[in-house]
Amino acid sequence: MHPHDYLKLRRRAAGLTIEEAQRRLDEALQADWRFLGVDRRARGDDFEQLRDPCADFVRLEAGLSIAGTRELVLIKVRVFPIDPVIYHHLGMGGTPRICRFCGCSQLDACFDGHTTCAWVAKDLCSAASCQAQAVKEHRRAS
Numbered sequence: 223m224h225p226h227d228y229l230k231l232r233r234r235a236a237g238l239t240i241e242e243a244q245r246r247l248d249e250a251l252q253a254d255w256r257f258l259g260v261d262r263r264a265r266g267d268d269f270e271q272l273r274d275p276c277a278d279f280v281r282l283e284a285g286l287s288i289a290g291t292r293e294l295v296l297i298k299v300r301v302f303p304i305d306p307v308i309y310h311h312l313g314m315g316g317t318p319r320i321c322r323f324c325g326c327s328q329l330d331a332c333f334d335g336h337t338t339c340a341w342v343a344k345d346l347c348s349a350a351s352c353q354a355q356a357v358k359e360h361r362r363a364s
């Protein structure tokens with residue numbers, strides 16, 4: 223799996239469209255005073271023009287740009303759950319353990335309001351939606 227596939231998987235698992243995710247990330251960036259575009263945006267410059275390519279979900283999910291630590295932390299805290307370490311690991315060609323349906327991982331487990339998920343197979347977690355997809359996949363295969 224590529225890091226951009228991982229981002230897409232986690233966004234979909236969070237039930238967000240790419241537009242919703244972008245809106246949240248833009249808000250997070252605007253709230254982040256370290257973001258260089260803030261002053262210029264305050265003067266009325268076009269935010270789209272100023273947006274860091276590393277903070278554009280279309281580019282990120284197409285693999286056209288790579289999120290840096292700052293973007294990954296903002297996504298994790300303000301947009302949807304991810305584990306930045308997994309993203310970096312995948313970027314280095316690694317094969318971290320993640321659920322193939324929702325992309326959750328050891329430090330970024332699903333939470334249904336009562337309990338966190340557990341591994342039921344090498345790349346499958348116990349979340350209800352992932353179990354349902356595994357059943358569907360099994361039916362298709364047989």
Ligand SMILES: [Zn+2]
Binds near residue numbers: 321323324346348352
């Ligand atoms: Zn899962």
Ligand SMILES: [Zn+2]
Binds near residue numbers: 324326339349
């Ligand atoms: Zn899970």
